[in-house]
Amino acid sequence: MIGRIYLALVYLFIVGPAAMIVVDSFNAATSFPSPFESPTLRWYLAIWAHDEFLRSIRTSTIVALAAAAIATGLALPAAYALVRHPLRGGNIVATLFVGPLLVPQIVMGLAMLQLLGLAGVDLGLGGLIAVHAVYVMPFTVRLIMTSLARFDFTLAEAARTLGAGRLATLRRVTLPLIRTGLVAGFTFAFILSFVNLPLSLFLTTPRTATLPIEMFAYMESRIDPLVAAIGALVLIAAVAFTVTLERVFRLRLAG
Amino acid sequence: MRESLPWSAYAPLVPGLVFLALFLVVPLGATLWLSLSPNVLVRFEAPGLDNFAYLLGKAYYLDVLMRTVRIAAVTTAIALLIGYPAAYVLRDVSERLGSTMIIGLTFPILAGPLVVVLGWMILLSDGGPLIRPLVRLGLTGPLRLLGTETAIVVGLVHFTLPFVVLTLFAVLKEIPHDLLEAARSLGAGRIQVMRRVVWPLSLPGVVSAALIAFSLAASSYVSPHYLGGATQLTLTTLVAQFILATFNSELAAAAATMLLVVMAVVIFGFTKATARAVRA
Amino acid sequence: MTHKITMTRRAMLLGAAAAPLIARPALAQRATLSVSTWGGVTQDGIKAYVAPEFEKRTGATLAYDIGGQGARYNKLLAQRNNPPADVFFSTDEAVIAGRRAGILTSASRKNLPNLANIHAWAQTVTENDGEGTIAGAPYTLLAYALAYNPAVVKDKPTSWADMWRPEFQGKFAFAAPVHSQMPAFVTLAAELAGGSLDAGFKKLAELRPSKLTVFWTDWAPLNKSGDVTLATEFDYYVETMKSQGYPIDYVIPKEKAIGCPEYVSIVKGTKHQAIAEAFLDLMLSPQVQTAFAQETFQGPTNKLVKLTAASEARCACGARVDQLRFFDPKVFADNRAVWTERLNTEVVPHWRAR
Numbered sequence: 001m002i003g004r005i006y007l008a009l010v011y012l013f014i015v016g017p018a019a020m021i022v023v024d025s026f027n028a029a030t031s032f033p034s035p036f037e038s039p040t041l042r043w044y045l046a047i048w049a050h051d052e053f054l055r056s057i058r059t060s061t062i063v064a065l066a067a068a069a070i071a072t073g074l075a076l077p078a079a080y081a082l083v084r085h086p087l088r089g090g091n092i093v094a095t096l097f098v099g100p101l102l103v104p105q106i107v108m109g110l111a112m113l114q115l116l117g118l119a120g121v122d123l124g125l126g127g128l129i130a131v132h133a134v135y136v137m138p139f140t141v142r143l144i145m146t147s148l149a150r151f152d153f154t155l156a157e158a159a160r161t162l163g164a165g166r167l168a169t170l171r172r173v174t175l176p177l178i179r180t181g182l183v184a185g186f187t188f189a190f191i192l193s194f195v196n197l198p199l200s201l202f203l204t205t206p207r208t209a210t211l212p213i214e215m216f217a218y219m220e221s222r223i224d225p226l227v228a229a230i231g232a233l234v235l236i237a238a239v240a241f242t243v244t245l246e247r248v249f250r251l252r253l254a255g
Numbered sequence: 256m257r258e259s260l261p262w263s264a265y266a267p268l269v270p271g272l273v274f275l276a277l278f279l280v281v282p283l284g285a286t287l288w289l290s291l292s293p294n295v296l297v298r299f300e301a302p303g304l305d306n307f308a309y310l311l312g313k314a315y316y317l318d319v320l321m322r323t324v325r326i327a328a329v330t331t332a333i334a335l336l337i338g339y340p341a342a343y344v345l346r347d348v349s350e351r352l353g354s355t356m357i358i359g360l361t362f363p364i365l366a367g368p369l370v371v372v373l374g375w376m377i378l379l380s381d382g383g384p385l386i387r388p389l390v391r392l393g394l395t396g397p398l399r400l401l402g403t404e405t406a407i408v409v410g411l412v413h414f415t416l417p418f419v420v421l422t423l424f425a426v427l428k429e430i431p432h433d434l435l436e437a438a439r440s441l442g443a444g445r446i447q448v449m450r451r452v453v454w455p456l457s458l459p460g461v462v463s464a465a466l467i468a469f470s471l472a473a474s475s476y477v478s479p480h481y482l483g484g485a486t487q488l489t490l491t492t493l494v495a496q497f498i499l500a501t502f503n504s505e506l507a508a509a510a511a512t513m514l515l516v517v518m519a520v521v522i523f524g525f526t527k528a529t530a531r532a533v534r535a
Numbered sequence: 536m537t538h539k540i541t542m543t544r545r546a547m548l549l550g551a552a553a554a555p556l557i558a559r560p561a562l563a564q565r566a567t568l569s570v571s572t573w574g575g576v577t578q579d580g581i582k583a584y585v586a587p588e589f590e591k592r593t594g595a596t597l598a599y600d601i602g603g604q605g606a607r608y609n610k611l612l613a614q615r616n617n618p619p620a621d622v623f624f625s626t627d628e629a630v631i632a633g634r635r636a637g638i639l640t641s642a643s644r645k646n647l648p649n650l651a652n653i654h655a656w657a658q659t660v661t662e663n664d665g666e667g668t669i670a671g672a673p674y675t676l677l678a679y680a681l682a683y684n685p686a687v688v689k690d691k692p693t694s695w696a697d698m699w700r701p702e703f704q705g706k707f708a709f710a711a712p713v714h715s716q717m718p719a720f721v722t723l724a725a726e727l728a729g730g731s732l733d734a735g736f737k738k739l740a741e742l743r744p745s746k747l748t749v750f751w752t753d754w755a756p757l758n759k760s761g762d763v764t765l766a767t768e769f770d771y772y773v774e775t776m777k778s779q780g781y782p783i784d785y786v787i788p789k790e791k792a793i794g795c796p797e798y799v800s801i802v803k804g805t806k807h808q809a810i811a812e813a814f815l816d817l818m819l820s821p822q823v824q825t826a827f828a829q830e831t832f833q834g835p836t837n838k839l840v841k842l843t844a845a846s847e848a849r850c851a852c853g854a855r856v857d858q859l860r861f862f863d864p865k866v867f868a869d870n871r872a873v874w875t876e877r878l879n880t881e882v883v884p885h886w887r888a889r
Contacts, residue, residue: 003344010341011359014416017374018366020384024377030779034759035387052599074274077267085264093268100279102518104474106491107511110498111282113613114508118285122617123610130278137271188365195367198476198491202498205610205619206569206600212369217602221575223752231370238365246358295872315880318887380756399762402746486747486887500605500713500749501875502612 018235025228043229053230056214060194063125063210067132068140068189074133075140075185082141083148094145098138105135105198113202128203128210132193139192140185147181187245191238283515290512294505306509316493316510323489324517326404326479327472330411334419334468335461337412342423343453357424360417368414368477375410375482376401402484410478415468422467426460427453462529466522473518490514566595568810571611571620571802574601576775576831584826589817593810603749604629604715611638611802621805622814626715627659627864628871630671630798634662635868640803641668646812649819649837656856657796657836659864671800674818675827676834678770678851678859679716679793682785687764695723695788698742698765708754708766709744712878716767718867719793721874736877740885747886751776758783769795771832774849787858794851794859796836828852 028040047053075097081087082094100108112131116123155177159169175182193199197212204213211234215227291302299305310316348356363371378385379400386400400406430453438448476491483489488496490510497507568589572578578601586597600607600620608629610619615638623639633639644650644667657673681692692700698707710717725735746763748754751772757763758781766783770792773785799818801811817823824835828842834851835842847853 003340003347007341007344007348007356010337010416010420011356013337013413014360014363017371017378017413018363020374020377021370024373035384052601070274074271078271081264081267087264093272096275097271100275102470102522103279103283104476104491104511104514104518106474106476106494107286107514108279108282110494110507110511111286112278113498114289114504115282115285117504117613118288120616122614123619134275134279137275141271191365195365195369197367197369201476201495202609202613205614206571206598207619209600212367215369217574217606220603220750220752221573221578221601223755228373231366231373235362235366235370238367239362242358242361242365246354296876313880315884318884376756380760399745399757401756401762484746484753486744486883496713499603499609501872502605502609503872 021228021235022232024225025232027225027228030224043225044233046226047229047233050226052209052214053211053218056209056211059125059208060211063129063132063200063208064190064193066125066129067136067193068186070129070133071137071140071189072144072182072186075137075144076182079141079144079148079181083145083151084153094141097141100134101138105196106201108135109199109202123203123205123208125208128200128208131199131203132196135196135199136189136192140189143185143188144178144181147178147184151177184245187241191241195234195238286508286511288508289505290508292505292508294503296503296506306506307513310506310509310513319488319490319493319510320513320517322404322487323473323491323514324521326407326411326489327469327521329408330415330472331465331468333408333412334415335465338416338419338423338464339457339461342420342427345420345424346428357421360420363413364417368475371413372410372477372481375406375413375478379406379409379482401482402487404483404487406482407479407487407489410482411472411475414475414478415471418467418471419464422464423457423460426457430456458529458533462526462533466525469521469525470518473514473521490517566593566807566810567598568593568595568622568807568814569598569600569620570622570624570814571600571607572624572799573604576771577624577833580827580831580833584823584830585814585817588822589814592817593813595807595810597814605713605749608633608638612636615804618802618804620802621807621811622799623802624797624799627673627796627798628715628718628867630660630800631662631864631868632871633800634670638803639671639800640805641665641670642672642801642812642815643667644669646809647672647816647819649816649821652821652838653819653836654838654856656794656861659796659861660798671798672815672819673796673798673836674815674824675797676836676851676856676859677795677797678787678834678855679719679767679795680770680773680785680787681792682766682768682773682783684758684761684764684782685784686782687761692765692786693789695790696727697788698767699738703765704743705745706762706764707742707744708746708748708757708763708768709742710767711747711749712875712883714749716793716795717878718871718874719862720767721870721878722862723790736881739878740882742886744886747883755781770834770851774832787855791858791860794856794861796861797833 023036025043026039026041027034027036028042029035029037078097082090087093108131112127116127151174156169156173159173164172195212197216200210200213204210211230215230219227290306291304293299293301293305297305297309345353345356377383380386400409435448435452438452443451474491476495479487479489479492480495483492490513494507494510494514497503497510570581572581578599581597590596600610604625607620607623608625611623611633623633625633630639641663647669650669650672653673657676659673660670662670681695681697683692685691697703698709710720720739721732721735724738725732728734728738746754746757748766751768754763754766755776758766758776768785770785773783776783799815801808801815805811819837821837821839824837824840825842827833828835828840828850829846832850842852851859
């Protein structure tokens with residue numbers, strides 16, 4: 001019983017701040033943070049008057065889609081190779097693939113900024129997408145490896161013996177069976193890229209500002225619950241994504 | 256079997272590794288090069304380590320370095336203290352509820368640190384729903400948390416806790432219930448089972464959870480930026496200040512390199528120091 | 536007759552339907568001027584009072600890059616070859632630094648007819664690269680002054696020296712070392728301490744600010760909660776806060792407040808020099824400056840601007856200009872890197888040690 005109460009308190013701690021954002025997004029007070037005054041929808045309606053937010057949502061979507069696609073595309077063959085055969089040095093290679101987790105995101109962004117500067121190349125979507133793809137790659141590798149580890153490779157071999165070609169086997173047998181891992185890897189990569197601020201801090205231009213960057217810039221010049229309203233929308237979208245994943249694909253995050 | 260693997264078995268690894276090399280290793284090389292270059296504040300003949308000598312020689316920057324390590328270490332300790340019992344209780348929760356609760360753990364990760372930190376700004380403000388009741392009840396005097404190191408630690412514990420719980424849970428749930436039953440039937444008390452069976456078996460998980468928490472905390476930018484402030488700079492916010500406010504690319508590179516070195520030293524040292532305990 | 540009209544109407548309808556198709560290439564060529572400026576009241580002001588007239592005059596549209604001056608300046612530095620903005624809003628000091636760094640360029644005087652009516656005191660940047668050119672358009676005058684919480688502070692501050700008053704220590708939001716106005720405090724502190732720069736840094740080290748700020752948003756929540764009772768801030772931000780219900784007001788210290796002419800200048804390498812100059816001229820026009828003064832509390836620099844008494848009381852203009860001190864932005868640009876570093880390494884550590 002004490003255990004359950006403790007767990008409930010920990011969850012309250014974990015969920016509390018995000019819940020505060022949802023509550024505050026309906027707060028009519030114009031200064032932030034303020035005690036709750038009266039409920040209003042004006043902050044949600046105000047989002048539509050800020051085309052920079054709408055534009056940056058589009059940019060973030062493009063960046064996150066591209067980064068997730070690249071990361072998943074590169075992670076799938078790598079994860080397959082790592083799981084399929086006990087490779088010599090396989091552990092080291094697997095560690096290399098999670099290496100980006102150990103590099104602070106702000107350092108990744110700085111490094112890309114400085115490389116582009118030394119090379120005399122302008123900032124653009126390319127550098128931004130590359131850095132986001134590097135950052136999410138470990139997550140896609142891990143999730144696809146987890147799902148491949150449960151995959152029975154004899155099924156693929158059986159298909160080949162029965163006369164299916166290499167591609168047909170991949171398309172008809174392997175991919176459907178590891179779909180969960182692929183979808184989970186892609187989705188998590190997408191969300192993690194979408195909400196990331198430090199990676200983009202030095203790399204965006206007015207034409208490539210992502211949503212977190214616009215929120216960051218907005219909060220420098222004023223603070224009102226408008227950012228809370230945007231935050232609440234992001235939160236709800238992220239939660240909806242995950243819950244759908246869990247329900248539809250029976251995704252298991254911890255092993 | 257191992258020797259007979261053709262090179263083609265390694266081929267699928269190549270695209271990913273090349274990508275990481277091009278877009279992570281090469282850029283880091285550029286940063287390393289710049290960190291060895293002179294600038295408006297530190298003049299010397301390149302390449303040299305003068306930028307590092309300069310940063311380590313000033314109390315102000317040394318403070319930033321120490322603060323980064325201190326905050327990350329304290330965060331790690333607190334997150335483990337809170338997370339371990341939570342992960343332990345979580346393993347006794349029914350399968351269905353448990354999987355929902357695991358998903359719940361990822362909400363703050365998926366909402367992104369910016370959204371979460373906004374929540375903390377509301378909660379930690381003096382007039383906020385957390386502190387105002389305490390002050391009203393007379394439990395505490397006026398309390399200023401925003402802009403202090405404490406606020407940063409609170410934000411970072413919150414940020415790292417889900418990762419810690421997920422990591423520990425993965426290890427703890429592998430410990431068979433039968434084993435604990437057996438220990439108990441042999442007369443071991445609760446505490447003894449915990450100390451002699453559960454703790455040693457979970458040690459590898461504790462080590463990796465600690466490493467994850469430390470790296471996440473040391474490399475976090477959002478919490479120190481919003482909950483700390485200009486007097487509570489960490490290496491990440493210092494890098495940002497060099498780029499966005501004082502336009503000193505070389506010192507930014509040096510500070511970033513220092514952060515990488517500190518993290519590498521701590522991770523390597525901690526792994527080495529705990530290696531024996533984990534094996535035993 | 537009727538038949539004919541129907542035909543005409545049909546033709547017109549067809550024409551209307553086809554128009555977007557035909558007009559498309561022309562639309563695609565419609566220029567967009569990218570404006571690098573502060574978010575909040577400045578961007579709102581441009582959207583409301585500049586954009587409509589600008590579009591009417593030039594046929595071009597405006598796009599915005601908002602953010603702090605430092606972050607925006609860094610974007611210009613990082614992208615010299617393909618500048619991310621066409622016009623840049625900044626302090627006078629940043630105009631000088633930007634010209635030295637080769638990221639800002641001049642405007643042609645003859646394309647800025649409104650320049651003829653701009654007060655001489657606003658033109659603090661004297662550098663230009665030719666007879667008929669000017670470094671930028673000083674579109675407003677701001678006062679950097681002392682803000683205080685009138686609900687809590689009984690004995691309101693009257694002098695910069697009041698920053699050292701014991702009651703404010705630990706309750707004071709002070710410009711961060713990287714703040715645009717910090718060099719002014721280095722100078723002021725040196726004067727208060729008897730003249731030498733070293734003495735000034737020592738004097739600043741005696742302060743105990745509880746919050747270092749770059750934007751008013753950094754300390755506004757602490758003002759609301761009662762944690763900050765004194766702050767250094769721009770007059771128009773304090774006025775903005777006042778209208779949002781914060782318990783705040785400001786005073787002009789007896790040694791004079793810091794006069795800050797803000798500039799809009801042209802980014803080097805812009806493909807829209809002509810419309811950029813049209814934008815600068817619009818920012819100098821009496822119409823725009825009147826609206827900016829009345830709605831966003833930013834003081835006008837154009838002599839032709841006539842304000843109501845109520846508006847005049849809330850911005851840096853009229854008699855108040857004499858209560859402002861204008862520092863030489865060149866001195867700030869020359870010394871900023873070294874002064875910031877000295878503040879960080881010699882002063883800030885003392886602020887932390889309490």
